[in-house]
Amino acid sequence: MEPRTYAEAGVNVEQAEGFVERLKLMSKRPGHSKLWKAAGGYAAVYPITESIGVACTTDGVGTKLLVAHELKKYDSIGIDLVAMCANDLICVGARPTSFLDYFAIGKLDDQMCDQILKGIVEGCDQADMILAGGETAEMPGLYQPGHYDLAGFAIGTVSKEHLITGEKIKPGQNVIGVASSGIHSNGFSLARKVIERSSKHYEELLKPTLIYVKPVNEVLEQLRTVTGLVHVTGGGWRNLFRLNDKVGFNIESPLPVPAVLQEVGKHVAQEEMYKTFNMGMGLVLIVDGDTGPIVEIFKKHGFSAAQVGTTTDRVLTLTVKGMPWELKD
Amino acid sequence: MEPRTYAEAGVNVEQAEGFVERLKLMSKRPGHSKLWKAAGGYAAVYPITESIGVACTTDGVGTKLLVAHELKKYDSIGIDLVAMCANDLICVGARPTSFLDYFAIGKLDDQMCDQILKGIVEGCDQADMILAGGETAEMPGLYQPGHYDLAGFAIGTVSKEHLITGEKIKPGQNVIGVASSGIHSNGFSLARKVIERSSKHYEELLKPTLIYVKPVNEVLEQLRTVTGLVHVTGGGWRNLFRLNDKVGFNIESPLPVPAVLQEVGKHVAQEEMYKTFNMGMGLVLIVDGDTGPIVEIFKKHGFSAAQVGTTTDRVLTLTVKGMPWELKD
DSSP: OOOBOTTTTTOOHHHHHHHHHHHHHHHOOGGGGGSBOOGGGSSEEEESSSSEEEEEEEEEOTTHHHHHHHHTOOSSHHHHHHHHHHHHHGGGTOEEEEEEEEEEESSOOHHHHHHHHHHHHHHHHHTTOEEEEEEEEEOBTTBOTTOEEEEEEEEEEEEGGGOOOSTTOOTTOEEEEEEOSSSTTSOHHHHHHHSOTTSTTTGGGGSOOOOOHHHHHHHHHHOOOEEEEEEOOTTGGGGGGGSOTTOEEEESSOOOOOHHHHHHHTSBOHHHHHHHSOTTEEEEEEESSOSHHHHHHHHHTTOOEEEEEEEESSTTEEEETTOSOEEEO | OOOBOTTTTTOOHHHHHHHHHHHHHHHOOGGGGGSBOOGGGSSEEEESSSSEEEEEEEEEOTTHHHHHHHHTOOSSHHHHHHHHHHHHHGGGTOEEEEEEEEEEESSOOHHHHHHHHHHHHHHHHHTTOEEEEEEEEEOBTTBOTTOEEEEEEEEEEEEGGGOOOSTTOOTTOEEEEEEOSSSTTSOHHHHHHHSOTTSTTTGGGGOOOOOOHHHHHHHHHHOOOEEEEEEOOTTGGGGGGGSOTTOEEEESSOOOOOHHHHHHHTSBOHHHHHTTSOTTEEEEEEESSOOHHHHHHHHHTTOOEEEEEEEESSTTEEEETTOSOEEEO
8 A cells, every 4th residue: 555645634734724824814813912922822821810821722533533433432532532622731831620512413312422421521530620511512414423523622720930931942951752542633534544444453543542631730830840841733743843943853762653553654654654643652841951750750640751852953853763854844 | 384393303402401411410520619600501610819710611503504504605603603602701790801713624615714714703803802722623524515513612701709690680670681683593403494495584594693792891890780691592581590590580571573583483383482592682681770871881882772571589480571371491
């Protein structure tokens, strides 16, 4: 089989980016200047007082929904939904507090809906958030039988003092990778094209996204050395370029690539893999100082983490040990 | 044609309510006790300091989306999306600040997406909110060609002192109705069954939901006599029962019913109409005192408003002048 790309899988990233750029231009208002500048656009932060801001973000789980539908297993997709939002919030230094879900379905099916809800509640527990509200919309005619969509909204708080802007990232700082559980919730339009439904790896696609909130809350409370956090989502390792455009990355000791991503990698060019998937790192931390105590906190919470490299002065360039290519923004 | 009901249109309200009840039970956590009690469940309010809370809510526009799709007119559905969220926020006394949208589509279509976005931005302007962020998800395989879904998420702030809980509502207070522009964004699964695509009223279905934020901001700033606000959404006038279970309503001078709802009413039993649609009142205010200054503020902002009745001691019972039935919760 020929190597495939995300675009061939029906997702036109350039077109989407064009839309988002037009959106930013068209929606720009003087009120936007009130927002605090936060790292990587992971969340908008609106000041409530001079010293406290509210961070908010929204996300969905993409076509991972279709895998849940195909496998008729609905109890973990809600974990993914919470993960996608909560992991974004922590990247600006916020502590997640409340979650709201939007759940749209063609026809309510009690058993299926309860399973989806169970996952959302489990996700909120893992993220130390409360499920503060939500909307359940039954829309006959819009969704095909058994189809549904989920959107999540997450809110957190952050003090101005501890807001992460990414501006403190400099060349020569340390980079920690925290392991992913698998493919997480991005790149499914491509992954579903190359992993056969009959493959033993198909069920692994559904493994829930890890929620990094609890260890990150502890790290940010105890240590002030973290200069950036990267939730590795759509765009893969290019997410590392979101925080600061004056540094690059040298990844000398990457974490192991999960089996399901190795399987996808048999059909997709290697560079494309790193530009689309998390490739073993669901979260990246950039640290101005010793990485040991931070790695220990992640391990204590049951996560696998290690120092994987350093920041460099090769602006917006990422090299990985042993790879003949380098990623650029 | 036989009178129809919402259930016959494929929306099982009882089943949905059952799901929401199970959801509340399953998601209950000790953290929920931190939330401030706010009127009617219109928004969750999370305290940021002892005196300031953040109100948040989420909503969609239901199958009004399909009308936009059928008419190939996409520039106002975003106004509905913002309206559904912002009008909920003001019912707890909050001042809306930020909006986030979730926009999912099978295949990005630049022209259509720009139109949808234009409506969202227009809605934010009408609601004095900034579009702080959003998620655009291209999901080939989940949505049929040309189909899409929208979810909105709105945040506002409210001081503890001015939080509207509904507890100050007593029998004998005055009730103001503020006119709707038409059907707004609820009851479309039923309305689309009874209004033919060829009818001259079909296009009226798409008229955007009014956004009541600006006059309500002004009312709540200037006067402290409002004891309750009701955004009249799904469930029609039964929404009036959401705020306080110790009063009833006597509506002596209802506002005119918009033509499009009169047309729907030719095919639907009258009581069912009042239990499903806004019937001319998009927003209701309950006032402990003179209604004149409040009505004036709405008029100044271009809204039609009038005192329509009073609260009574006939608990959770609503009567309308000239109608043989009464609504009960």
